[in-house]
Amino acid sequence: xxxxxxxxxxxxxxxxxxxxxxxxxxxxxxxxxxxxxxxxxxxxxxxxxxxxxxxxxxxxxxxxxxxxxxxxxxxxxxxxxxxxxxxxxxxxxxxxxxxxxxxxxxxxxxxxxxxxxxxxxxxxxxxxxxx
Amino acid sequence: xxxxxxxxxxxxxxxxxxxxxxxxxxxxxxxxxxxxxxxxxxxxxxxxxxxxxxxxxxxxxxxxxxxxxxxxxxxxxxxxxxxxxxxxxxxxxxxxxxxxxxxxxxxxxxxxxxxxxxxxxxxxxxxxxxx
Numbered sequence: 285x286x287x288x289x290x291x292x293x294x295x296x297x298x299x300x301x302x303x304x305x306x307x308x309x310x311x312x313x314x315x316x317x318x319x320x321x322x323x324x325x326x327x328x329x330x331x332x333x334x335x336x337x338x339x340x341x342x343x344x345x346x347x348x349x350x351x352x353x354x355x356x357x358x359x360x361x362x363x364x365x366x367x368x369x370x371x372x373x374x375x376x377x378x379x380x381x382x383x384x385x386x387x388x389x390x391x392x393x394x395x396x397x398x399x400x401x402x403x404x405x406x407x408x409x410x411x412x413x414x415x
Numbered sequence: 416x417x418x419x420x421x422x423x424x425x426x427x428x429x430x431x432x433x434x435x436x437x438x439x440x441x442x443x444x445x446x447x448x449x450x451x452x453x454x455x456x457x458x459x460x461x462x463x464x465x466x467x468x469x470x471x472x473x474x475x476x477x478x479x480x481x482x483x484x485x486x487x488x489x490x491x492x493x494x495x496x497x498x499x500x501x502x503x504x505x506x507x508x509x510x511x512x513x514x515x516x517x518x519x520x521x522x523x524x525x526x527x528x529x530x531x532x533x534x535x536x537x538x539x540x541x542x543x544x545x546x
Contacts, residue, residue, distance in 0.1 A: 297433065300487050304435040304443035304478065305443065306437060306441070306442065306473060310476060311437065312443040313494065314445070314492055314544070316480070316482065317540070345440070345441060345452050346442065347443040348445075349445045351431075356430065356431050356447065359447055363444065411446070
């Protein structure tokens with residue numbers, strides 16, 4: 285696990301991230317997602333009926349971009365792998381919901397299931413870089 | 416080529432897009448990019464020294480996300496392939512520069528080269544969808 289550069293850690297309080305996965309056609313898929321940061325660890329609550337969840341179950345490599353809501357030139361990219369774990373009782377989904385003032389059950393259809401996707405980061409880089 | 420849904424075409428005037436490519440490690444790479452829309456066609460000016468350009472030269476499949484600057488819940492994802500063409504005299508880079516009030520030569524080091532990346536779209540989808 286690589287940690288997030290100190291000078292970009294404030295972005296972990298942002299609302300949105302862009303998640304990129306690799307589809308079975310060999311190309312990337314991107315979507316905007318809610319996320320929750322626990323310390324330096326970015327976690328997502330994903331509905332198992334979605335393409336991104338399918339993609340990660342087959343191929344866990346992914347990229348997460350979080351843009352500074354006040355300055356779109358400033359962002360972090362986290363590359364790594366997503367570890368998927370069942371969230372049968374919405375315990376984690378409810379934590380995400382608390383951040384957004386939302387009940388994630390209302391986004392789901394009856395019978396839908398959720399997983400927690402924990403992003404295990406191989407490479408964390410902020411832009412513009414301070415190097 | 417698939418065209419962009421009418422109800423999302425306004426996003427083509429936005430400032431930023433997120434480009435996802437597939438790296439040689441088999442995972443996605445994302446970065447924020449400037450872009451220019453010519454009609455429905457999204458084009459990027461890319462420096463050939465960058466990882467994203469390398470990735471597209473090896474594997475042209477890509478995804479471009481453009482988020483509504485006024486509403487981060489509203490965005491389009493374009494999936495397709497990037498056609499790369501040399502831009503030796505910065506003719507296209509200068510068109511992009513005109514959109515942003517910038518001279519892209521100032522982003523480049525001596526000897527850097529640029530290409531035009533034209534996104535040939537297989538799939539265009541707006542979110543939230545109107546379906």
